[in-house]
Amino acid sequence: MKEFLLDAPVTAGFFAYLENFGEVEALRNVGEGFYKFEKTDWFSIKGMNGDTTVEVRFKKEAMDLTADFVYLLFSSYREGAADLSLLKQREQAIEKRVKERLYGP
Amino acid sequence: MSPTIDRPPLIYLNNAATTWPKPPGVLAAITQSLALPVFGSGRTTGSQGEDYVALAREAIASLLAADPPEHVVFTSSATDSLNILIQGFLAGCDAGCHVLTTELDHNSVLRPLHELARQGRIRLTVLPFEDGAVSPDTVEAAITPDTRLMVTAHGSNVLGSVQEIARIGKILHDHDISFIVDGAQTAGHIPVDLWSLPVDAYVFTGHKGLFGIPGTGGFYVRDPETIAPTRYGGTGTDSFSLFQPRDMPERFESGTHNYPGLAALAAGAEYIAGIGVETIAEKAERQTAFIIGELKEEPNVTVYNESPSLPIVSFNIRGMENDDVGFILARAYGIVARTGLHCAPLAHRAIDGGRGSVRLSLSWFTTDEECRVAARAIREIAQHADPSVGSP
Secondary structure, eight states: OEEEEOSSOOOHHHHHHHTTTSEEEEETTSTTOEEEEEETTTEEEEEETTOSEEEEEEOGGGHHHHHHHHHHHHHHHHHSOOOHHHHHHHHHHHHHHHHHHHHOO | OOOOOOOOSOEEOBTTTSOOSOOHHHHHHHHHHHHSOOOOTTTOSOOSSOOHHHHHHHHHHHHHTOSSGGGEEEESOHHHHHHHHHHHHTTTOOTTEEEEEETTOOHHHHHHHHHHHHTTSEEEEEEOOBTTBOOHHHHHHHOOTTEEEEEEESBOTTTOOBOOHHHHHHHHHHTTOEEEEEOTTTTTTSOOOTTTSOOSEEEEESSSTTOOOTTOEEEEESOGGGSOOOOOOOOSSSTTOSSOOOSTTTTTOOSOOOHHHHHHHHHHHHHHHHHOHHHHHHHHHHHHHHHHHHHTTOTTEEESOSSOSSSEEEEEETTSOHHHHHHHHHHHHOEEOEEEOTTOHHHHHHHHTTOOEEEEEOOTTOOHHHHHHHHHHHHHHHHHSOTTSSOO
16 A cells, blocks of 8 residues: 655546546545545555545555556646547556456466 | 543544553653663662663552562563463474464464464364354363363454453363463453453553553463473573573563563553553443444444443444545544454454454543544444445
8 A cells, every 4th residue: 555645635536537447436425525446456546535645555466567557647637638548558558467467368 | 531632633543553642651751761771680780760670560460460470571562472472381282282262363363373283283273252252161162182272362352342251261270271361452441350360371562551652562471380481581680590590570581671661561550550440441331332322323334342341343334345434534534543354354254254344442541522523423424325335
């Protein structure tokens, strides 16, 4: 588990953006809103709307393959003009390697 | 009745792991212990400081009615104590020696015993529990002619239940079986009278209910001759001898003591004695009952023991991972709890299928207002959970 300290508060919009890459659960009426993103076999991200920290839990067997993608998700959202198709291509390439690592070729 | 202590704005309900805050006298004792050179009999010619080791031994012996005080041995933790005792009681045990423990126990008991079983040195039986406790009848039924030892928790760190140590100990002693009791969750929380309890060894830790700091613990042993020492070294006594002294407590205490830790432990035990363990237990029972009463109002909340004897409340919210509940409690409400298996995997396998739980654990310093805030927070979370997702 790693705690990421962000330079700006995390928002509900960020988690909506993450839905492009996995499942998001939300309890919007708890505190300022609780959000959890789950990308099976990769990692999960938990956070409260308005917090500057989020908790990221990696599947350790594939962490070396997936860790960079977390940073990419944060930076691409912050830049605001993320090229989703490029990110999806990157995701698919990593996905192939993760599956091979975890389940064999 | 609890004193006011300056603290950051959080509600700390993880006292079964480590108590916080500590009594002011504990902090002062640590500072004082480091302000002067240590004075340890046989280890220095100085005589201006306190003998913290002796102070702590007397304080613990008095609190637990452990007699004689020299049979109180200091170690670095309850885990350390359990390893010393288990190895010591079973020294010379040939393959086939039978040992009992329970599903309620912590990994500090389960792992040493399972390792011995894997090595083929013992045959291990793990007894099931019902309603938070292992029945004395279950213990008696599990005894075989080669049963030599039982090791179990006095209080469950998951359920807050307390075992019938007196009845179980009598049964074991009737069969000439040794009995190690892990008191990590009971020392300082409920009255413990080792003078009358039929136990051969009782383990404590410093940093939980006794208000000491991490790095301290120990055990009381009734008959030291029944346990082989497993550590050897300098004691500051009988130094011409190249063998470990047989006297107590040197038989089991080698190396330089944790003086600041024992100064804290002595102060913590004295603080508890000043209040009275019964008073501490009564307040904890009232506050725990209040929280459980509140949680029971929520149909989405499952409380795993509705009448604990220790200030521990384990629960889950239907439709939520316990880890998520802990996260929300911490981030949205400033409430520190603990989630997961609490190092007691077999207890969780029995109560929640191994999923783990959220655990709230109180101390003397927990206020009624903190209990109200925590209960309200959990109820709020439960009211917004989706019970159709997952199951507790």
